[in-house]
Amino acid sequence: SSGINAEYGGILAAYHQCINSVQLYGPTNASPIINNVAAMAREAARTQQAKDYYILLLLTDGILTDMAQTIQGIISASELPMSVIIVGIGDADFTDMERLDGDDKVLSMGGRKAKRDIVQFVPFADFKNGSSARLAAHVLKEIPQQVCDMYNDVMHVGPMFQPFQGPMS
Secondary structure, eight states, X not given: OHHHHHHHHHHHHHXXXXXXXXXXXXXXXXXXXXXXXXXXXXXXXXHSSSOOOEEEEEEESSOOSOHHHHHHHHHHHTTSSEEEEEEEOSSSOOHHHHHHSTTSSOOEETTEEOSSOOEEEEEGGGTTTSOHHHHHHHHHTTHHHHHHHIIIIISOOOOOOOOOOOOXX
């Protein structure tokens, strides 16, 4: 536990140091990076026989200005070996980010539906006064299930283990 705190504490310390010297501003477009990582995942799945799984971590301080393109990118990527973790930083209205996280409803647009939930949204404000281990646990919470869903339901490579469903602290 202390190793995890030290490791993620360093990441948070670096973030806090950098955030004071960087000015964040819009527009905030997520679709280009999602599509770029999806292209890498698509190529890896084609050539590496499903050995690689990609996890994209997006930190954002505002709402997305390319929401429709982001939804389309996520729907397309839902059949690829990748996940997207979005951490919302600051006091912006992150309602749209919750929509991208398909926990309650399959993400869909224009008659197309995501094959699986690949997005985990975490509002940093909910954890900024808590432990870094708790933040890390929530950021990574859905990844095991997303990996299992990819290989079990989308790629049909045979039954994999089911992720541990223990309590979250």
